[in-house]
Amino acid sequence: MSIAPTSRPCPCGGSSLSTCCGPFIAGEALPATAEALMRSRYTAYTQRNEAYLRATWHPRTRPQDAIIDPDENLRWLGLEIKSALRLRQRKAELADHPDSDTVEFVARFKVGGRAHRLHETSRFLRESDPDLGGTPRWFYLDGTFPK
Known part of the structure; x- marks a missing residue:
C-alpha cells in the first residue's frame, strides 16, 4: 500500500x-x-x-554551475535543526537586523552506501524579489561549517 502524496511526511521532518x-x-x-x-x-x-x-539562492552568491550533480548517487536521510536555545540567542544578536538570520542544522546523507553529516550554519537575507514584483522574500546567502 502506497502513501498518498498529500499525506506523505515532509523530508524536513x-x-x-x-x-x-x-x-x-x-x-x-x-x-x-x-x-x-x-x-x-x-x-x-x-x-x-x-x-x-536556484530561485531561493541569493543572486550575489548563486553558483553558475549546476547545484545538483545528476550522476551522484546521494540519498538524504534526515535533518536536525540545532537547539532552540541557540536559535533564540542568534535572533537576539540579530535584533537590529530583522532582514538577516542564521540557521544551524545537521543534515545526514549517504553516498555510495557510506553515511555522512553536513553541519552548517547558513546565512539568509530577506530582500525584495524583482521576479515577484518587489515582494520581500528570504534568500539563502551562504554558510559556514562549525567544527
Whole structure:
C-alpha cells in the first residue's frame, strides 16, 4: 500500500509535505522565516529540485554551475535543526537586523552506501524579489561549517 502524496511526511521532518514545504516548492507560498526556507531547501535537495534551489539562492552568491550533480548517487536521510536555545540567542544578536538570520542544522546523507553529516550554519537575507514584483522574500546567502 502506497502513501498518498498529500499525506506523505515532509523530508524536513514536518508532518506532511503538502502542509509543510510542498507549497513553497510549488510556488504557492513564500517561507515566512529563514528556518522555513532552509527546511524547504533541504526538501528540494531530497527531490533534486534544481529550479527551486536556484530561485531561493541569493543572486550575489548563486553558483553558475549546476547545484545538483545528476550522476551522484546521494540519498538524504534526515535533518536536525540545532537547539532552540541557540536559535533564540542568534535572533537576539540579530535584533537590529530583522532582514538577516542564521540557521544551524545537521543534515545526514549517504553516498555510495557510506553515511555522512553536513553541519552548517547558513546565512539568509530577506530582500525584495524583482521576479515577484518587489515582494520581500528570504534568500539563502551562504554558510559556514562549525567544527
